[in-house]
Amino acid sequence: MIRNSELSGIANVIFAGLMSVAMAAIIKIVTRTLSPLEVVVLRSLISAPLLFFIVPRHSRLNFRAYVSKEHFLRSALGYGGFAAFATCSSKLPLTLASSISYTSPIYCMLLSTLLLKETHGFATGSAATMGFLGALIINQPGLADLDIWVVVGLVGAILDSLAILMVRRLANTAGPGQMSLSFMLWSSVIGFPIAIPVWVWPSPADWALLLLLAIVAVLAQVALVSGYARVRLSRAAPFDFVRLPACLAIDVLCFDTTPTLAMWLGSGLIFFGASVALVGANMHK
Template sequence: MIPDAELRGLAYITCSSLLIVVMSSIIKIVTLTIPPLEVSVLRSLLSIPFFLFVLPRSETFNLRFFLTKEHFLRSLFGYSSFVTLVLCISTLPLAAVSAIFYTTPIWSFLLSVFVLKERQGVTPIIGLTFGLLGMLAIIQPSAINMSIWIVIGLLGAALGSLTVMMIRRISGTEAPERIALSFMLWSSAMGLPLAIPRWVWPTWDVWPSLFLIGTLGMLAQVALTRGYTLARLVAGAPFDFIRLPASLTVGWICFAEFPTPLMWLGVVLVLLGSSIALAERYFDS
């Protein structure tokens, strides 16, 4: 059966995915009045104070810790992926963006095999295959009208998989909260120069949504980092597909993006793929 530690890791990954769905729906609303690059950097800036509540009491702030090449690359890949996500959310339907970005587990799986040299069984491949088929079923209405934003989204998904790979590389020696805080600090430094030229000061009624985005961003990063600290990349990747049916439901309820029967078939395939991935260790044992 699945070890308790890896099972907790899969739960963290699922929780992170659902938090990202909620955050994405709020971002879609906020970007109607605030430029996407500004929303991206405010997410990072407003997340930093919340880390005071999640960092272990024994931790001391050491700036040198955050200036390593590994933390820089993790943050560069992660922030670039997030910026492409926000840009696509502000332009495309939420369900289409979700489907595009859920190619991340495919990239992650390939990286785990060819870069991290992680061993994989048959069941994760089967789970990813069902998840991929479900993703294609959900994205098919938007794929008919291909645009540059779909290409940008695929690039963002690939960058997201590089982010997960870097988390796996540095999580063995660093606390998840410190890794996530490092990402927010680097993201703020990277994002401010890009956002300032088109800065629009938010009105008072937008600030609660921005703070909520920051809070959800912090929680999602901590959960994601904890998840891939406990679970192998090849085991956790299929569970990122959980965001697909969740985004489809949110888009239907909140943004009147009505799903087709083929999309719901995609949801079934996604859930089936995740269930097969969860059963991997049972089959192996």
């Protein structure tokens, strides 16, 4: 039977994915008036104070941990991945940008095999394959017209998978809150100089959206770090694909996307793959 800690980790990964979908929708709206790079750094600047009060006091003031090279590397990779995703979300249809970003579970599985020596069961491999095929089915027409933003999105997905790998490495020495706070602090430091050339002062409506984005980002970060700290990359990665059908639903409801047969088939394949992964995880320790 699947362990309670792993089940909790999978639930956290799924919840983080749903929060990522909410972030993508907010980014799509707020980048109509603000640069994606400015949105990324403001998300971090607003999120950091919120996280400061979530982190346990003994970890909150452990400044030596925040300046370690492991925390910096994880934050730099995560910043690069999120900046690429935010930029693609502002330039491409939301579902297409998300499907490109959500190829990261495939890279996570490959990295877990190569670097962490994790093994993949038949159910996990099948689920990841079905998730990837589902993403291709949903976006086959859009991916046919490759442009620079598709490449940016793919690079961002690789950076995201490397950041998740670093989460696994840091899990034994840092808690979820501390890792999340470190990420937001470093993202602010890295992103602020990059955003200055395109800076535009946000309107009151933009500030409201940015605050909402920061709150959702805090929930997503803590859940993501908690999830991947408790469960193997190979076991959790297939559940990341559940984000894509959720993103498709947002696209349909909020951005006037008309669902096609391919979208329904792809979403069904993704959900079926996630079910296979859950059943497989439940059958093996």
